[in-house]
Amino acid sequence: MxxxxxxxxxxxxxxxxxxxxxxxxxxxxxxxxxxxxxxxxxxxxxxxxxxxxxxxxxxxxxxxxxxxxxxxxxxxxxxxxxxxxxxxxxxxxxxxxxxxxxxxxxxxxxxxxxxxxxxxxxxxxxxxxxxxxxxxxxxxEPDNLRSAEALLHTDVMIALHEAGGAPVYLNPAARNAATHALQTIAEKFVDPADHDRLMHELEALGEYRMVAKVNTGAGPRWHDLTVKQCSDAVTGNPAILVTAIDVSELKIARDKARYLADRDQLTGCYNRSYLQQYMSTLGRYQSKHCALLCFDVDRFKQINDRLGHEMGDVVLKEIAARVNASIRRTDTFVRLGGDEFVVVFEDVSSAADLEAKLEKLLKIIAEPITHDATRVSATVSMGVATFVPDNAHFTAVMREADIALYTSKQAGRNRVTFFSAEMGALAKARDLVEVELKRAIENREFTLHFQPRFCFKTGTVISVEALVRWEHPKRGLIMPAEFISICEETGMIEDLGQLILEMACMKAISLHQEGRDIQISLNISPRQFEDNRLLKSLETFSRHPDFPRGKVELEITENVLIGDHELIAKKLEAISDMGYQIAIDDFGTGYSNLSYISRFPLNCLKIDQSFIAQLPKSGPIISLILTLAEQINATIVAEGVETREHFEWLRNHKCDQAQGYFLSHPVDAEELPHVIETLNSGAWTGSQ
Known part of the structure; x- marks a missing residue:
């Protein structure tokens, strides 16, 4: 005006x-x-x-x-x-x-x-x-009248300013938005840097468009500004025409959408999508040494299974809060998903300094977490890869950190491991094994060996445990220690478990057809127990006309029993009704909640070999387990019997069965009859 x-x-x-x-x-x-x-x-x-x-x-x-x-x-x-x-x-x-x-x-x-x-x-x-x-x-003139009326009623803010920034005309919308009638262009901007940028671009180009945060009578708002150099029609002096549209709601909505797109909703950390974008641009502004930390929560599934997913979420949020409070503002914290997290440390001064920080972080995370009277101590395993952004590729760095994390877990968890070239070589070899394992399962390159279980009461072998071996076409017989853990990590254990179940059941049927009264036991992994295929396969084999009811025993660990007890009980009862026996393997080292002893249909408890190895010091514990088994009418099997002293102690304390190298190493199907005959002969004096 x-x-x-x-x-x-x-x-x-x-x-x-x-x-x-x-x-x-x-x-x-x-x-x-x-x-x-x-x-x-x-x-x-x-x-x-x-x-x-x-x-x-x-x-x-x-x-x-x-x-x-x-x-x-x-x-x-x-x-x-x-x-x-x-x-x-x-x-x-x-x-x-x-x-x-x-x-x-x-x-x-x-x-x-x-x-x-x-x-x-x-x-x-x-x-x-x-x-x-x-x-x-x-x-x-109609156009003049209508344009004047539109100028009065429009929500678009139109203002004419002197070249120095003072206003000479404000339409109603512009005046209503201004903090005062004489608000200059410079006074509009919340951030002076936005004004400086505007004037610089205006000087260079004659016009400029930007979205900026501005001061208004209603407080700070976001305006879409179009600014042009022109002349005042009254005085002819240089002037600046400013047209503005309030885009605050749109800006807030877009910022929120961007936040949601880049953030993990549970913890507020950045997400995997943001990490990929961030790593792709890191090299443009950071040329010094950086480090990528990858960590996850040790035995997180057990926390969820024992305490519920709500407590699991509490643990994740608390760990995220502790990490956020411990790292620098320049570091980037990401939740990849589940219980997996990543921290990217920019400008790392030295590996020793970083290691000290991470050791401190391990202790902070391990402090107890309390929620609604529930107290849990969670630890994490960490893997670290150092890199220079200019020469590194995101996928390769993540791979190195993952390898180091895997090494931390293998070494016992709750520790920090830095990636090394040696680890890389081992991981490469492991990857090769993984590829070969997939082919081996498809080609059924596996066989079963059997380890006898000796009955103290009858003095004979009444059961054998089926143990898998990999018949590699070039390397020969490979023991489970080299491939079972890989199968568990990759999920191939479900397919391998199905194959072992088929071979063991067919062997049990074969023994029954030969007239041999021998029970076969085999291990069922936690993942295989959760696999929907298990019940269908067990039912299929149980319908075989020569299937020996009560002569196939499924060994599960105590950890399988964690979770929905009602659902687990129904599943075990269904398996038992089909004619299978249920045994708890490695008893005493897992869940150790005795409530399941009376709730689930259990036929056998296998004492973990760690207790047998400590005899006679561990005698009181073993005696307690023997008494418990007697009360619930379950068979007790001692695993890892390797010496005559072990054997005699168990015989004298009325243990039901023994299994271990003292009796026999696992043998193939051809050698098994001879081993059984030798153990049953009475002339046997032990293999040691």
Whole structure:
């Protein structure tokens, strides 16, 4: 808006109208009524004209001043016009402003466009009103009238500023958004750097568009600004035209969407997608040594199974909070998924310094976590790969950190391991084994060896445990220690378990057909127990006409029994009803919750070999297990019997069965009959 000066005579005349009392108004207005210029006083607060000369009454198509006073001009007034008038009132109060603007009036509903000069006028009661003077008819070109009306009502903020930044015109939307009427371009910006960038680009290009955070009367907002160099049409001086659209809601929505796209919803950490983007750009601004830490929670599945997924989430969130509080702002913390996390450390000063930080972090994470009276101590295993961003590839760095993490787990968990070239070579060999294992399962390159279980009461072999071996086409017979863990980690254990189950059941059927009263036991891994195929396969074999009911025993570990006890019990009962026996392998070292002893259909407890190895020191514990088994009518088998002393102690304490190298190493199917015959002969004196 540009300032205009009003002729003193008109101002005095208008003042005389405003100050006249009702009794004096006619007389006082006589000189004013002779003016051809329409002059009236508008009460902004009450939306009424309080005083008007004859020309004003004619303009407003009123019979007289009293008729005009009775009109409520706020009835059909748009919100935009109402806001505009309030802006005028505020500017009159703050800086005694004067405005000249084209307005379209609607006397009796008919549009009349005129130029009007406005200035403030203080009413007798102290309120600020508006003195209005018609300065002349506007050009009645439709496009001119409509553009002026659009400029008044649009929500687009349009402002003209001097080259130095001071405002010379603000449309209603721009004035309503401004913190004050004289807000400069520089004062608009929350961040001065945005103003500097704008002016630099404007100087170079003549125009510029940007989205920036600006100061408004409603507080900081986000505006989409289009700024152009131009000339003031009144003075001809250089000017700056600023067009702005409020995009705060859109900006907030986009920022939230971007946040959600980049963040893990549970912990608030960055997610895998963000990590990939971050690593791809890291080399552009970071050339010093960096490190990538990969860690996960030790035995996290047990936490979920024992304490529930809610507690599992609590553990993840607490670990994330502790890590966030321990790393620098320049470091990047990511949750890959599940219980897997990554931290990227920028600008690592030395491996020793980083190792010290990580050891400290291990201790912080291991501190107990309490939630709703539940207390849990969780540890993590860490793998670290150092790299220089310019020369590293994200996939390769992640692979190295994973290899180091795997090494930490193999070494006992709750530790930090830094990647080395030797680890890389071992991992490469392991990858080769993994590929060969997949082929081996497809080609059925596996066989079973059998280790006898000796019964102290009968003095004979009444059961054998089936143990898998890999018949590699080039390397020969490979023991389980080299491939079982890989199968478990990759999920191939489910397919391998199915193959072993088939071979063991077919062997049991074969022994039954030969008339041999021998039980076969085989291990069922936790993953295989959860596999939906298990029950279907067991049912298929149990329907074989020569299937020996009670002569196939499935060995499960105590950890299999963690979780939904009702569901597990139903599954075990279904297996038992098919004619299979259920044994707990490595008893005493796992879950060790005796509540399942009476709840589940268990036929056998196999004492873990670690207790047997410590005889006679571990005698009291073994005696306790023997008593427990007697009470629940379960068979007790001692594993790892390697010496005559072990054997005799177990015989003297009424253990049911023994299994171990003292009796026999595992042997193939061809040698098994001879071993059984030797053990049953009575002349056997032990293999040691």
């Amino acid at each position: 540009r300032n205009e000066k009003i002729a003193d005579g008109s101002a005095v005349a208008a003042r005389s109208i405003a100050q006249a009392s009702p009794e004096q108004s006619t007389e006082a207005a006589v000189p004013v009524n002779r003016l051809k210029t329409a002059v009236w006083i508008y009460d902004v607060d009450n939306a009424r004209i309080t005083h008007a000369n004859a020309a004003a009454c004619e303009l407003w198509q009123a019979e007289n001043e009293e008729d005009l006073r009775r009109r409520d001009l706020g009835t059909d007034m748009s919100p935009t016009v109402s806001k505009r008038l309030k802006q005028y009132q505020l500017d009159f109060i703050e800086r005694d402003a004067t405005f000249s603007e084209m307005w379209t009036l609607y006397p009796n509903g008919r549009p009349t466009s005129i130029m009007v000069v406005y200035r403030g006028y203080r009413l007798p009661d102290g309120r600020m009103a508006m003195q209005c003077e018609a300065a002349g008819d506007a050009e009645n």
